[in-house]
Amino acid sequence: MSEDLLARHHAVMPDWMALYYEEPLELVSGSGRRVLGSDGVEYLDFFGGLLATMIGHSIPEISDAVASQAHRIMHSSTLYLISSQVELAEKIAAVAPVDDPRVFFVNSGSEAVETALALATSQRKSNQVLALRGSYHGRSFATVGVTGIRAWSATPLSPLQVSYVHSGYRLRSPFRDLNEADFVAACKEELQTIIETSTAGRIAAFLYEPVQGAGGFATPPVGFFRAMKEVLDPYEVPFISDEVQSGWGRTGAAFFATEHFGIRPQMITFAKGLANGLSIGGVVGEAAFVNAAEANSISTAGGNPVAMSAANAVLDYIRDHDLQRNADAMGRRLRDGLATIARRYPLIGEVRGMGLMIGVELVGADGFSRAVTETTAVLEAARREQLLIGRGGLYGNVLRITPPMTVTAAEVDEALDKLERAIASVAAVGLNGLFALA
CATH class of the missing domain: 3.40.640.10 (Type I PLP-dependent aspartate aminotransferase-like (Major domain))
Known part of the structure; x- marks a missing residue:
């Protein structure tokens, strides 16, 4: 992260214009489902620009269509x-x-x-x-x-x-x-x-x-x-x-x-x-x-x-490229993998969604209370694993997982491994530890 860029951001942007992460991230380039941050780290993008980068990054058929029209x-x-x-x-x-x-x-x-x-x-x-x-x-x-x-x-x-x-x-x-x-x-x-x-x-x-x-x-x-x-x-x-x-x-x-x-x-x-x-x-x-x-x-x-x-x-x-079918197949693979992870970690209260719109609601030890602090911690831990995901829900305790529709089975499995490590790290620390780290 550029400290100068963050300072300039805060100087001219509204206070309510939120940024993800304790150390905000700038994305400078991308290809397929991977993006490069200005921190020099390559990330697997499973948030897709808040669901807007639906096909992936730097797709020639789309980039060429844009360039051709812009020249006219x-x-x-x-x-x-x-x-x-x-x-x-x-x-x-x-x-x-x-x-x-x-x-x-x-x-x-x-x-x-x-x-x-x-x-x-x-x-x-x-x-x-x-x-x-x-x-x-x-x-x-x-x-x-x-x-x-x-x-x-x-x-x-x-x-x-x-x-x-x-x-x-x-x-x-x-x-x-x-x-x-x-x-x-x-x-x-x-x-x-x-x-x-x-x-x-x-x-x-x-x-x-x-x-x-x-x-x-x-x-x-x-x-x-x-x-x-x-x-x-x-x-x-x-x-x-x-x-x-x-x-x-x-x-x-x-x-x-x-x-x-x-x-x-x-x-x-x-x-x-x-x-x-x-x-x-x-x-x-x-x-x-x-x-x-x-x-x-x-x-x-x-x-x-x-x-x-x-x-x-x-x-x-x-x-x-029959991407609707791919979204269905890869979405099932993601949800099945997340359901398996959920059985190992009580922190996960529910896995839900359709296709490549998947929510993972995090809960407290009672299985119902809203694990808001833990959700933020998982978001940060996923970034350390070089995985980008989102956050939402009425109370901010839901992980939003929305890879581009071109995502592959290998990338789904990679993301599941990264996310499980992120969840495991937060579950191991516990709420008191998270407050101590804050």
Whole structure:
């Protein structure tokens, strides 16, 4: 780490702009699933730029597409026809589980969700929204208002009236001791009660992450969202699936994670990995909703030719290399390996997720209390093992493991070895030792 760079960072960046690690890390180059830090150390990247580097680093097919477009024209705006934008929209419309789809491109996940909420509230003439507890939808004004994690809610103000409903996360639910069918039934009954007591009945949208991102990859039972739909359909509530983190086959089960749960939403938001790290976002939705804007609207940089070229190359690469199948196979290998590690270390309370979105929740000696300090310690220990992973969860006690979709079996096994050594080192020290080291 450059002490000078860190000092300059603190001098000009906001105090709330967090950095990982006691000694923050700068990544200076990468190839495949490996990155080089400015500390001269090569790391195995199992966080993928917060899930944005979805295909890996320095992939020629993507880099060449970006360079080729940049040499022609870098920007024009949506006021002009952009062939790569139309091509990308056609590809997304062809695979999205949405009826009569229309696609609108923006610059980020926050802006994508903001757009979907604006369209839904306009079409439904309502600002009442149902969102999930433990959800994260962005850092803009409306998206903060529908985020169900206090640590990410920068303001209590919101243009929306939000009711938070059960997410299907069982470990810390009051319904956790029920069997799966009774658990889903209890969540369904609670949703009905919330609608009857907290809304006027005309609800603009039900906004959900099929697999929660910042919430620590909480994954509900397969029948959960269908049960929610049974309650919501009589009220004609539109579904918005936030797939900023779970889209494009990363979950292995389907191109969009909502398909795994048997739900065809009215709108899907996307971003992050679609352009493998370049700024991109968007909404694919039913024409009745996407066309609902009652005022002029454009996106100056949405549909940017460089980002569109990168995204087209990414989708082609996923198809040509069957990466959805790889995400499924490597995700199973990772989860199986983590489950084996969990049997050896009580520090691990739960392994969950789908495909290459895997959460490892760490707990105290009682098997339930939140091991927040230990989670930070494992993150640091993994770095010492030259493995980069993430952290999340409602309480910050979940390891997030999200390698690029091109990850190999050998790399999965290497990461499992590194992570087990990191967990073992923290488990051996114990909580008192961690405080002593702090």
